[in-house]
Amino acid sequence: MKVMVIGSGGREHTIVRKIKENKDVTEIFVLPGNGGMAEDATCVNIGAKDIEGMVAFAVENQIDFAVVAPDDPLVLGAVDALEKVGVPCFGPNARAAILEGSKVFSKNLMKQYNIPTAAYEIFDNMEAALTYLDTAPIPTVIKADGLALGKGVVIAMTREEAKDAVKSMMADKIFGASGDHIVVEEFLTGPEVSVLAFTDGKTMIPMVSSMDHKRALDGDMGLNTGGMGTIAPNPYYTEAIAKECMETIFIPTMEAMNQEDRTFKGCLYFGLMLTPNGVKVIEYNCRFGDPETQVVLPLLESDLLTIMQHIAKGTLAEAEVKFSNKSACCVIMASEGYPQKYETGFPITLPENNETIYIAGAKKEGDAILSGGGRVLGVTEVADTLAEAIQKSYATVETVSFENAYYRKDIGQKALAAEV
Structure with missing residues (x-):
C-alpha cells in the first residue's frame, strides 16, 4: 500500500513514523517533507499548497491513501481535489476546513449553536473597530479572520496595543487578505487545554489531552511561537471536564457542521480555556496540532492508518482507538532568535537511537542533516x-x-505543579 503525506514539519514526521507501523504499507511519500525525514519516507519536492502537483503525483504513482496534514492545503481544497481523482483522504474537505480557515465563520457558528466561547465583535471596517476599542474592556484579543501561520492573534494588554494590532492587520495588511475582517474578543483566563479528536461526522472520539507552551522563553515569557513544547495528558483536564466538553462542545460542534452541510471528517482540534465560568472554545483547528501531535500520537496504541481509513469511509464507530495510560513530553529545540531572526545551516548531531526525535526544520546535504528552520526538531x-x-x-x-x-528548560513544570 502506497501512502502520501502532505506537509513538512514535526507533526508530519510523527504521522509518518506512526503510519510506518502498519504492515500493509510498502511506501510512504512526503510532499515536500524535509531532510530529516528521509530515513522514514521518500521526500518529494512538491509544495504543500501545490494542489495540482500533488494530484498529478498521486495519479502517476497510484497512491492508495493520502493524509493532508497542514491547514493551508485543507482550506484550499486539497482533499476535494484528491478525492475527485479517486484517492481516499484523511482530512476535511474545503467546506469543513472553513472552521479554521475563517474565525468569523467559527465564532458565528458557536453563537448560533450555543457552543460556549468568548464574547466577540466582528469588524470589516477599521474606523469602526478603533471606535469600539475606545470603550471595550481591556485586556482584549484581536484575531485576523483567515489563516496567518498561527500568528494572527494578538493579546492586547492596553488600548494602544489593541489599536496598533487592528491597524497592522487592516491597514498595513501584515497577514494579507486574512486581515480584511477581524474579530475583537473577550479576554478569558484559566488553564488552557488542547484536545484533538477523531471524527467522521457521525462519531467523535477525543484523543489524549495535552498542554502546549507557546511562549519563546522560560516562565511563559517572550513572544508567541508555533509551540516550544508539549506534555500529555493535561492534568487540568479531569474526567468531569472531559464529560462537560463532550456534551457542550465536541458533539454540538460535529452536529452543527452537519446542520450547515459541512460534515467534518478528519482530526478536529479544540483549543479550550477552563474559565471560572466553565469551559470555553478559544479556537478550532481543522487538523492535528503541532507540536501536540508529537505527544499525542506516541501514546496511541491502535493503528493510526486503520483509524484514518475508517474516518475516510465514515465507519469510525467500527475502529479500535486506544491510548496508553502513560505520559509524554516533547521539548522543541529551536534556532536561537526564533520566532524572529535566526540563522540556519548548522550540522545536527543526533543519538544513534532517534526514534522519538521528530524533525521539523532540516535539510540534507550529502550525509549531513543541517538545521533549516526556526523550530528544528522535537x-x-x-x-x-x-x-x-x-x-x-x-x-x-x-x-x-x-x-x-x-x-525552554521548563516544559511541563506548570503541569507538574497542577498534579500536586
Whole structure:
C-alpha cells in the first residue's frame, strides 16, 4: 500500500513514523517533507499548497491513501481535489476546513449553536473597530479572520496595543487578505487545554489531552511561537471536564457542521480555556496540532492508518482507538532568535537511537542533516509518570546538538505543579 503525506514539519514526521507501523504499507511519500525525514519516507519536492502537483503525483504513482496534514492545503481544497481523482483522504474537505480557515465563520457558528466561547465583535471596517476599542474592556484579543501561520492573534494588554494590532492587520495588511475582517474578543483566563479528536461526522472520539507552551522563553515569557513544547495528558483536564466538553462542545460542534452541510471528517482540534465560568472554545483547528501531535500520537496504541481509513469511509464507530495510560513530553529545540531572526545551516548531531526525535526544520546535504528552520526538531519521551517523561526528554536533549540550539528548560513544570 502506497501512502502520501502532505506537509513538512514535526507533526508530519510523527504521522509518518506512526503510519510506518502498519504492515500493509510498502511506501510512504512526503510532499515536500524535509531532510530529516528521509530515513522514514521518500521526500518529494512538491509544495504543500501545490494542489495540482500533488494530484498529478498521486495519479502517476497510484497512491492508495493520502493524509493532508497542514491547514493551508485543507482550506484550499486539497482533499476535494484528491478525492475527485479517486484517492481516499484523511482530512476535511474545503467546506469543513472553513472552521479554521475563517474565525468569523467559527465564532458565528458557536453563537448560533450555543457552543460556549468568548464574547466577540466582528469588524470589516477599521474606523469602526478603533471606535469600539475606545470603550471595550481591556485586556482584549484581536484575531485576523483567515489563516496567518498561527500568528494572527494578538493579546492586547492596553488600548494602544489593541489599536496598533487592528491597524497592522487592516491597514498595513501584515497577514494579507486574512486581515480584511477581524474579530475583537473577550479576554478569558484559566488553564488552557488542547484536545484533538477523531471524527467522521457521525462519531467523535477525543484523543489524549495535552498542554502546549507557546511562549519563546522560560516562565511563559517572550513572544508567541508555533509551540516550544508539549506534555500529555493535561492534568487540568479531569474526567468531569472531559464529560462537560463532550456534551457542550465536541458533539454540538460535529452536529452543527452537519446542520450547515459541512460534515467534518478528519482530526478536529479544540483549543479550550477552563474559565471560572466553565469551559470555553478559544479556537478550532481543522487538523492535528503541532507540536501536540508529537505527544499525542506516541501514546496511541491502535493503528493510526486503520483509524484514518475508517474516518475516510465514515465507519469510525467500527475502529479500535486506544491510548496508553502513560505520559509524554516533547521539548522543541529551536534556532536561537526564533520566532524572529535566526540563522540556519548548522550540522545536527543526533543519538544513534532517534526514534522519538521528530524533525521539523532540516535539510540534507550529502550525509549531513543541517538545521533549516526556526523550530528544528522535537524530542519526545514517554514514561509511566509525567515527571519521568520530562526527565527523560531533557536527558535526550543533552544528546542532540547543533550550533545556536535553543530550548525552554521548563516544559511541563506548570503541569507538574497542577498534579500536586
